[in-house]
Amino acid sequence: MDVMEGNEISNKNIFPKELFFVGEKYSKRDIDFISNKRIYKSSGVILCLDTLLLFVTLDKSDKPDSQKYKDFFKNRREFFWESQDPKKSKSYGSKDNKYMKLMLKGEIPTILFARIKNGPKSKPNKFIYCGALNAESYDTAANNLRPFGVKFRTLEIPKETNSDIKELIDWRPLKKSSLIEAEHLAIAQPVNNEIDLDDPEGQGRITNQELKKAIEVYAMNKAFDHYKSQGYATFDVSSKRKIGYDIRCERPGSTRYVEVKGTQNDGWCVFVTATEVGKAKSEPRDLFIVNNIKHRYDTEEYEYKCEGGGVKIISPWKPNSSKHSLKVIDYKFCPEK
Structure with a gap:
């Protein structure tokens, strides 16, 4: 779409998502102009105005194996995303990263821009605005040795979509087994209030x-x-x-x-x-x-x-020993009958 000229951002600390429309196409230069922030040369994960922007190209057949991140729609409500490489400096590749923690906790807005192919370098394809995402579960097996996966729920894609969004949702890579593996890893740990992402020693309640x-x-x-x-x-x-x-x-x-x-x-x-x-x-x-x-x-x-x-x-296990700690983390309350 053509960028509207003269748009003014009333609050410089909030990403102006109300100026973007699900299913419409935007280049990074368009987003530069609308948000009044320079993101054009940034990577696929961008912190912009207290919002995480995910820029995803689904078809990575032209990429080296190290960059073939597994990103795909399962349907219009479920989007699977793989983080950046944690071994690269300044990357969003670990769930221990400050902003990745906020994303998984739902404490920072996360927005998806996606396209199927890059297109030519001289005139790359624009990204389709897919709206806000909410993290539902994540991959606990990466251990900062590889990218970790996340299952998102899309919040704004309607039942009736235009052909561009439908093509994104219907796209699948040739190697189906990689999608199966990515999906099952990304649903390993649902995100909920019982999960303490800041606790390095806790067992963690596994609900999968x-x-x-x-x-x-x-x-x-x-x-x-x-x-x-x-x-x-x-x-x-x-x-x-x-x-x-x-x-x-x-x-x-x-x-x-x-x-x-x-x-x-x-x-x-x-x-x-x-x-x-x-x-x-x-x-x-x-x-x-x-x-x-x-x-x-x-x-x-x-x-x-x-x-x-x-x-x-x-051996023997003595829960009340002074050498160990036993913490009450749940109570059962029963009201009068």
């Missing part, structure tokens, strides 16, 4: 049930291997309710009850239930923790695969 189960099984197998190496016969009792442990280990003259926890984070803090704490206070328990568990999504078997991790065994 498929990934949660994969991490639990991986940690359990680590525990089985350890206790079997000590000469114990092991019995999985994790499906039994309210007994306060996951594995019973037996050998002549010795029985151990083991509670198993797995976490993706570097620290050793884990969530424990009231039953687990109560039982550990009344009779000896081992607490078997596997931390720093890595995961990937296997596109052939369609499941999460886990690997790595360190092990800490607290």
Whole structure:
């Protein structure tokens, strides 16, 4: 579209999104003029007037492998985006970046401009304004070694769209398996009020049930291997309710009850239930923790695969010991009947 001349921005600290229209095309020079900010030579993620602008070219077939970020629409409401390379200086490539944290928390407006192809260098294709985004979940497996993925909900694309928006939504790369992997990694951790992105040691509540189960099984197998190496016969009792442990280990003259926890984070803090704490206070328990568990999504078997991790065994586990800390993070309130 042609840029309207004479537009004045009444508030210099707010990106003037009301002057942009979903489905219309804009060059970076157009956006320079409308926002009264120079962004023309900036990268694909731009902080402009307290707003994050994402400039995305979907078709990266002409890019080197290191720049083939996985960006695509699944449908008009779901957009998957991969961050910049965290190894590059001054990049938005880590979820630990200040503005990436704000984006994931929904505390900074995020706006998408997208196109399918770059076009010729002499006259590059314009970007289509796709409106505001809201982060729904993100990739916890990147570990600052590669770009991390985010699943966004689009907030402004209507049911009835013009042909330009429809082409964006319908576009798919030739390699479908990469989309499957990107999607499953990006939905690993939903964004909600229970997630503390600033806590480097916390276990983090994993609400993706498929990934949660994969991490639990991986940690359990680590525990089985350890206790079997000590000469114990092991019995999985994790499906039994309210007994306060996951594995019973037996050998002549010795029985151990083991509670198993797995976490993706570097620290050793884990969530424990009231039953687990109560039982550990009344009779000896081992607490078997596997931390720093890595995961990937296997596109052939369609499941999460886990690997790595360190092990800490607290035996006996005494939750109320002065050597450890036990923090109450939830309360159950029951009003009068």
